[in-house]
Every structure is written in structure tokens, then in C-alpha cells.
Amino acid sequence: MxxxxxxxxxxxxxxxxxxxxxxxxxxxxxxxxxxxxxxxxxxxxxxxxxxxxxxxxxxxxxxxxxxxxxxxxxxxxRGMVFQNYSLYPWMTVMENVAFGLKLRGMAAQQQQQAAAYYLEVVGLTKFAKSLPKELSGGMKQRVAIARALASQPKILxxxxxxxxxxVQTKEIMQQFLLEVWRRTQxxxxxxxxxxxxxxxxxxxxxxxxxxxxxxxxxxxxxxxxxxxxxxxxxxxxxxxxxxxxxxxxxxxxxxxx
Ligand SMILES: Nc1ncnc2c1ncn2[C@@H]1O[C@H](COP(=O)(O)OP(=O)(O)OP(=O)(O)O)[C@@H](O)[C@H]1O
Ligand SMILES: [Mg+2]
The missing domain is CATH 3.40.50.300 (P-loop containing nucleotide triphosphate hydrolases)
Incomplete structure (x- = not known):
């Protein structure tokens, strides 16, 4: 790249x-x-x-x-993550993460697999079926990051x-992002x-x-x-x-x- x-x-x-x-x-x-x-x-x-x-x-x-x-x-x-979560409020966490893949015509089962993988990367497997409104700000941003990563962009x-x-959540998220970066390269x-x-x-x-x-x-x-x-x-x-x-x-x- x-x-x-x-x-x-x-x-x-x-x-x-x-x-x-x-x-x-x-x-x-x-x-x-x-x-x-x-x-x-x-x-x-x-x-x-x-x-x-x-x-x-x-x-x-x-x-x-x-x-x-x-x-x-x-x-x-190019995957994008904005300041204001930009998740679809009516979709579950899993559906949000899979959305880009769906748009690209990926088969449903592969969408699920990829979305599940990236939810695991961001540590939100347990919240796959939750709606965005049930998550904290930091968690919403992790969903946004998982969604961007799921399309396997060359660059985030x-x-x-x-x-x-x-401030505290921000520090945790910074550390978390470094880990995601290392893991996904x-x-x-x-x-x-x-x-x-x-x-x-x-x-x-x-x-x-x-x-x-x-x-x-x-x-x-x-x-x-x-x-x-x-x-x-x-x-x-x-x-x-x-x-x-x-x-x-x-x-x-x-x-x-
Ligand atoms: N759509 C637009 N129409 C007119 N001017 C714009 C538009 N978007 C940005 N600008 C102007 O361009 C300059 C840069 O704006 P930009 O939003 O890129 O700054 P920024 O560094 O992101 O600021 P912030 O830290 O406040 O988010 C500003 O002077 C702004 O007024
Ligand atoms: Mg700005």
C-alpha cells in the first residue's frame, strides 16, 4: 500500500x-x-x-x-471512521459491521463470518445482537472500527x-487502537x-x-x-x-x- x-x-x-x-x-x-x-x-x-x-x-x-x-x-x-459514530441506529451491532460487505454483494454466510471475526478483534462478540443505543461511546467507536476493518481496506x-x-475512555481506546493496528497490520x-x-x-x-x-x-x-x-x-x-x-x-x- x-x-x-x-x-x-x-x-x-x-x-x-x-x-x-x-x-x-x-x-x-x-x-x-x-x-x-x-x-x-x-x-x-x-x-x-x-x-x-x-x-x-x-x-x-x-x-x-x-x-x-x-x-x-x-x-x-479506504475505510472511514468519523468522530460521531455514524452507526445505523436500527441495525444490530452485527448488522452494522456486516453492512459494507452486504452492499458489496458478499454471500450472507461469509458476511456473518467476517463480521464475527472483526467483532472479536474489537472485543464486542457478546454485543453482536445489541442495538447501538445500548452501547457506550467507546463501544460504538469500536463497532465503527470493526465495520471499517471488515471491508479489509488498504488503509483506515x-x-x-x-x-x-x-479522557479515561479515550486512553483505553488509544491503547486498543494500537493493538488492533498491530494485529491487523x-x-x-x-x-x-x-x-x-x-x-x-x-x-x-x-x-x-x-x-x-x-x-x-x-x-x-x-x-x-x-x-x-x-x-x-x-x-x-x-x-x-x-x-x-x-x-x-x-x-x-x-x-x-
Ligand atoms: N463545505 C465548506 N464550505 C466552505 N468552507 C468550508 C467547508 N468545509 C470547510 N471549510 C473551511 O475550510 C477551513 C478548514 O475546515 P476543516 O473543517 O477542514 O478544519 P478542521 O481542521 O477539521 O477543523 P476542526 O478541528 O474544527 O474540526 C475552515 O476555514 C472552514 O471554514
Ligand atoms: Mg475537523
């Missing part, structure tokens, strides 16, 4: 005069099995970027390519998936405004600026890929976090000799 955004620009017209430049000359890539985050303040074009990669919206110029093929619309090669695209969760591209979340999860981070949305810096996270929350206390973790916070505040990190 090789995903790349090449010289992506996205303008939104305004009623009076000059358009909003939501994204300006964005270049980025994600390789097979990588976990990459983009962090940026509100308005830096994070959701716009993810929608372009997902094919839900068209760039003003530039292009997104997956394995060399230009993205012209949504596709099963996530837009602030844990943004609506409380799916590439993940996640958007977040939470710097600590990005450093905890990613192997590589793109730091975005706002107005216009550009890539300010690409940062390699120098931490082991096996991580648990204790790592947040390590000096190297803190250094990465501060470096990114400083970039977002609009100034370079002060290097103390």
Missing part, C-alpha cells in the same frame, strides 16, 4: 470575494503498515484533507493516489475518532487536534498550520512501536509533545544547550 497526496489544494468559494484556502500545496504519504497522524488546530483543514483522501470531496487542484491510482470517489480500499482513515470520549491515517494522542499513536506526524492549511513539518516519532500509557511519562515522549506544541503555537522550540 502506498498512499500519496500530491500538491493538494482546496478552495471554498465565499459570497464576497476571495475564496477560503482550506488546504495549500499539501504533500504527504502513508506506506503499508504505517500509522501516521496529522495534527493541527481547528480550521487547519484536517477534515477537509481527510474528505479528499476518502474521495468524499474533490480537490481544487492536485490529487490523491492509492497504489498509483488516482482517487476519484469513495472506495473499499480516521477523523478525530476519540474526540467525543472522556492495516495502514492508518488519523487526524487529530490532540498532540498527546498523535505522539502516542503515530510513527510519523504531519504538523499542519491554519489559514491556509499547509504541512508545516513532518516529524518522525522516535519511540518503540510497542507502547502503553507509561510511555507518556518518558522524556522523549514529552520532548516530541513540546516540539509539536511549539510549532502549533507558531514558534520554534527553544533548544537548551
Amino acid at each position: 502506498h498512499l500519496e497526496a500530491i500538491q493538494l489544494n482546496k478552495h471554498f468559494p465565499t459570497r464576497n470575494g476571495s475564496p477560503i484556502v482550506a488546504l495549500k500545496d499539501i504533500n504527504l504519504h502513508v506506506e503499508g503498515g504505517e500509522f501516521v497522524c496529522a495534527v493541527g488546530a481547528s480550521g487547519s483543514g484536517k477534515s477537509t484533507l481527510l474528505r479528499l483522501i476518502a474521495g468524499l470531496d474533490r480537490p481544487t487542484s492536485g490529487e490523491v493516489r492509492v497504489d498509483g491510482v488516482r482517487v476519484t470517489g469513495p472506495g473499499a480500499d 482513515l480516521m477523523d478525530e475518532p476519540f474526540g467525543a470520549l472522556d 492495516t495502514s492508518i491515517f488519523m487526524i487529530t487536534h490532540d498532540v498527546e494522542e498523535a505522539v502516542f499513536l503515530a510513527q510519523r506526524i504531519y504538523v499542519l498550520t491554519a489559514h491556509p492549511g499547509t504541512v508545516q513539518r513532518e516529524i518522525l516519532i522516535d519511540l518503540p512501536s510497542e507502547r502503553d500509557y507509561h510511555i507518556k511519562r518518558q522524556p522523549r515522549f514529552q520532548d516530541h509533545k513540546e516540539e509539536i506544541m511549539d510549532l502549533l503555537r507558531g514558534r520554534e522550540a527553544v533548544v537548551l544547550a
